Amino acid sequence: MTDNKTSGNRLGVKGWFAGGRWGMERYIYAIHRLTGLGLLLFLTIHIFESSMRIYGAPVWERTMAFLDHPLFAAGEFLIIIGFAFHAINGLRLVFLELGFGVGKAIEPVYPYRTSVQVQRPLAIAVMILSALLIAAGGIDLFFIRP
Amino acid sequence: MxxxxxxxxxxxxxxxxxxxxxxxxxxxxxxxxxxxxxxxxxxxxxxxxxxxxxxxxxxxxxxxxxxxxxxxxxxxxxxxxxxxxxxxxxxxxxxxxxxxxxxxxxxxxxDLAPLFKKHVQVNPYIVRTDGHEMESPSGEFIQTPEELIKYLQFTYCIKCGACVAACPTAATDENYLGPMALAQAYRYIVDSRDDGFHSRKSVVGADKAVFNCHYAGECSAVCPKGVDPARAIQFMKRELVRDYLLMRRHTAPLKARALNDKSKEKKTPLPVPPYTVDR
Missing domain, CATH: 3.10.20.30 (Beta-grasp domain)
Structure with missing residues (x-):
């Protein structure tokens, strides 16, 4: 059957956001992946920026002056958002992946109560804790540090 | 009306x-x-x-x-x-x-053929070393209700493919084993009659398998039979981690009990249900 002429119907990255029941866990999943990629990008830029040290003090000073732009402060805030969410949701995933917080196997009786509902408080806690960390990071970055 | x-x-x-x-x-x-x-x-x-x-x-x-x-x-x-x-x-x-x-x-x-091919990869049947018991069992494999409930939920799968259609990992990775096959692997691994954990480990613990799931939960949300593949996949990860850390307790698969074997019944008589009316 697979050798016949057929239409590919794979959703691709769009499938991170659509195609199911649109539960909050799907969006947490997508944001976790995007923040992971964002942090990886930051790490690459950070290593490049730090490597400017090897060219001596004048180059380093110029690099620091270049990075002392409000645009990079906004970028730093994005890193705080990404880090806060990715770290806390990562802990949630480790917890779930060790079989905790998903409930026990039960006989499915309609209306079905799945592990998604069982772990929902954890997902909500991730959102609240992330928001608190992001707020704290934002206050530090924009109000305390300057 | x-x-x-x-x-x-x-x-x-x-x-x-x-x-x-x-x-x-x-x-x-x-x-x-x-x-x-x-x-x-x-x-x-x-x-x-x-x-x-x-x-x-x-x-x-x-x-x-x-x-x-x-x-x-x-x-x-x-x-x-x-x-x-x-x-x-x-x-x-x-x-x-x-x-x-x-x-x-x-x-x-x-075209559901890829779904069924992945299903076959996880050996979706009872695997035992005593082949003769599988072909011609000498008796019944009697399980307790606690042993049954561990896998019962995952037996309701009808292989409709709704879970794979909803899975964001499957959306970007054609080779991902998918929630259906992984849940079915766990269904057999947790069955007390089965002894196939190690034969399935190389498939479910490999790349493009359980550790590619990051709990979007969509498979469980869309399952029309309440199978909850996301739960099975998390339990499977736990089994694999335990095995990696040498903490997984290996229990011998359940032995068939001959129909005329009365020895167990003497030791564990059936519980008498409580009276529902005053005597």
Whole structure:
């Protein structure tokens, strides 16, 4: 059957956001992946920026002056958002992946109560804790540090 | 039943059509359908095929949510067409498309062959070293209710593919084993009669398998039978981690008990149910 002429119907990255029941866990999943990629990008830029040290003090000073732009402060805030969410949701995933917080196997009786509902408080806690960390990071970055 | 409940209403049905001989990609075709209370999406498709377009192709068999043939994307959500009443979904416009993340053979017919190939990879049957017991068992494999409940939920899978259609990991990775196959692997691993953990470990613990799941939970949310593949996958990860840390307790698979073996019954008599009336 697979050798016949057929239409590919794979959703691709769009499938991170659509195609199911649109539960909050799907969006947490997508944001976790995007923040992971964002942090990886930051790490690459950070290593490049730090490597400017090897060219001596004048180059380093110029690099620091270049990075002392409000645009990079906004970028730093994005890193705080990404880090806060990715770290806390990562802990949630480790917890779930060790079989905790998903409930026990039960006989499915309609209306079905799945592990998604069982772990929902954890997902909500991730959102609240992330928001608190992001707020704290934002206050530090924009109000305390300057 | 109120009179208004039995009245027909006309709704617009957009069906994604694909003819492999003429189309390069699927196209949405509009049909007008008179819908009455209780009409399922599958009934609606039959009505359209009978009265408007006999070329419409869709897969179905049992019409009662058992065979898993008629899973499709109904208003953006994977559901069984036979189990979904149109008026529960919409009273205006209905969009029916083939299950995503599978190739489309024609119209609403997805190619489920990759799903079944992945299912076969996890050895979806009881694996034991004593082959003769499997071929000609010397007695019954008697399980306790606690042993049964560990895997019962995962036996209800009808292989409809709705979980794979909803899975965001499967959306970007064609080679991902998928929630159906992984849940079925766990269903057998946790069965007290089975001794196949190590033979399945190389498949479910490999790349593109359980550790590619990051708990979007969509597979469990869309499962029409309440199988909860996401739960099975997390439990499977726990088993693999325990095994890696040498913390997994290996228990010998359940032995068959001869039908004339009375020894166990003497040791553990059946509990007497409590009296329900005053004596």
């Amino acid at each position: 109120k009179r208004q409940d039995v009245q027909e209403r006309i709704i617009s049905v957009y069906i994604h059509r694909f003819d492999p001989t003429s189309d390069k990609k699927p196209r949405a075709v509009l049909y007008e359908l008179a819908v009455e209370q209780g009409m399922t999406v599958l009934d609606g498709l039959h009505r359209i095929k009978e009265t408007q377009d006999p070329t419409l192709a869709f897969r179905f068999s049992c019409r009662m949510g058992v065979c898993g043939s008629c899973a499709m994307l109904i208003n953006g959500k994977p559901m069984l067409a036979c189990n979904t009443q149109i008026l529960d979904v919409t009273d205006k416009a209905l969009t029916v498309a083939p299950l995503p993340n599978f190739r489309v053979v024609r119209d609403l017919v997805p």
